[in-house]
Amino acid sequence: MPGRSWEDIDIPAWAWERPQTQRLLRDRDVPGLLRLAQAHGASQTRIASATGIAQGRVSEILSGKRTVGSLQLIERIADGLGMPDHARILFGLAPRSPAAASAADSDLSGPLRERLDIASVDQSLIGLFEAQTQNLRLIDRKLGAHYLLAQSQAHVRQMHDLLRHSLPGPVRRGLAQALAEAASLTGWQALDSGRASTAWRYYEIAKAAARESDDATVLAHVSAEQVYVLLDSGREREALATLRAARNRSGTSLPALLSSWLWAAEGEVHAALGHEAETQRALEHAFSLLPPEPHDPSLPFLMLDHTHLLRWRGHCLAHLGHDEAIEDLTRALDGIAPLELGRAEAGLRTDLALAYAAHGDTTQAHRQARRAAELSDKSGSVRQRTRLARLLPQRRTSGGENVE
Template identity: 40%
Template sequence: MSGQREVQVPERLLGDPEFIEACRTHDFAAVFTLLKKRAGIYPAQIARLCELTPSRVGEIMDGRRQLAQVHVIERIADGLRIPGGMLRLAARSWEAVEPSNMPLSIDSSTASTEAGIPRPALDDDALALKRQLDSSRSADPGLAEIFAGQVDMIRRLDRRLGAEPLLPQLRDQIGQMEGLLRHTTAPGGRQPIAEILTQAATLAGWQALDLGRYRESWQLHENAKSAAQQSGSAALLAHATAQQAYVLLDLGMPDAAVQQVQHAQVLAAGRVPPLLQSWLHAAEAEAQAAAGNGDACRRALDSAERTRPTDPADPSLPFLFLAGAHLDRWRGNCLATLGADEAVRDLTRALGEMEGFNRAEAGVRCDLAVVLLRRGETDEARRQALRAQELATDTHSLRQRRRIDQVLQQV
């Protein structure tokens, strides 16, 4: 866009309180309207600079379309040279070389004085750091709530659509939160960002695992554990630690997975809600089943049922699902792994309540096919496996497709 740099937001508008508020709240109808009225930047120019269609810009200005995708907001920041911090983004790469466009509280590009003592001009590296620190001042509980809403939306879409179309967007959000966490100086800003970053990295770690990206999944879980430690949340740390054990399970290391989950239980002891205690017992049961430890698996399943609260929904743990048939699904998976025919009862019961959990339903049908095949019910096993294959394909779940392909090879 070097030939288009004559069109950009003037400094007087960058300092305008109304424009600042519109950017902060992502009210792009107001942003684009102010650009037109106060800077003479018209919709066609906005569209060209930000790689949008003119019709889309018009819909945004008319209030008929909202913008929430991070990569689109980044295009707007870069196209119009709006500093990242104003749009709740990390500092943009061009900010280090275009200091005049960043509304700093102090003009650091020239020498200033304090109590009559000259202050030396900052070099480029120092200016870049200062801008990152300035842009991270927006890290506060309110911003954390916005990130939490975005992560929750991805979590809900993930159940239906799978990981492949969502993981890139989640990676972007993780990068933004990591930048804020490293540079925020706002009082009370670090903990809420760390909490949401933990949830985002744990979700991304599960998505990477589902796509068969084991190394990436392991590292994302490491990032989640690090953020959880900064948040001070025993629940988030225990959850990220236990979920990481699934990487070990998929790599054929069940004994190590058992140890990992048991370590998570130690981290959680007496410090987490009953719902997470129940989830940790169920996770141990799955690892014990994979290790061939039938008695230990059944004890863990009993503990999961015993500790599950009457109301298995906790607003502080939006990433846990043990309501309705979800624990039945888990029990059925464990019993199927152990070769127990009684798994059919739990799996059949769970199937009726998998609406909206497409990837989970694929797993239930695959487990059911395994048990039916073992019982010699080949035709029904094939029917369940084929339906599971459809669901796994729809959700781009390489993890489930691998399991289902093994079943279909036997029918």
């Protein structure tokens, strides 16, 4: 490429032709492409210099701690890696050469035809996608979003690309439903990683896919989950209006388990607003609607039983400063701790710390906060660490002990 200097990255032409590299390009796997540059002698410092991206950010992209969504940033990476035109087309960018652009528009035997060929979807493939989403969901509950966000984003991109190249009909609707559930999970993982705007975008993908699937249950769930982006951003009133709209739009057709979940979520929003009576009424609805056998295979995205509702009620009561929160949360902790659900336990112990602090028991508040911080660090939950910092600002007891 004319004008390139000795500092530029030199990936040989044959490397761009390899099937593994072409897969990275089609999937827009930026960390994989940066590792390709490293394999051909480029250090992180050299990558940073060639792309104009700070070295620390390059390191975060390589480790999966940061994703790349900006088209401008993607263009800079393509330029910095010296990506040839045929690779740019696979990467979803316009070629630099006018001749290559004309060839790309007129030749369906190249990358575009390949995309159309792989868009053949059947129910067995959808089943595999759903199983993959469920595996990601189960691992997320155990380890947290920190380990999975990049993988979940790639999973969503693959389904989203297939959906855009699928024919209308029942199979496309099934794929849309699978995409909605996967995008919602990815939105939740992004929120847990402290990336509110990224979470919002994935929930928008989830809602659009849910509408195409024509599944009112999935649409109600993903719409209600998006409320937590508003709640975490301090927009409680908008969160309440959005949540009520999601439930009202679905009418009375929702499964009892999902209805119970929606009422519990509304109770949480009311608690954040300081609406004591409304919080209590919403939680009563949630408990009354919870089925005797709450496990529902048709709702794999919901993990809700009596123990989890106790935890939810304790969370709300802790926000309202009620001593009864300690009893609910302690009982819920007995049921959740043995399951080794790190993020859930971290949230529960954060609520316990808040409840004990309101009760005046600073020793227990400190103990629970410290354990919540340990679990949050282990799972990489930025959301829980932020909650700890916001709900339990550092304070001192009469003996000079810090309570966090």
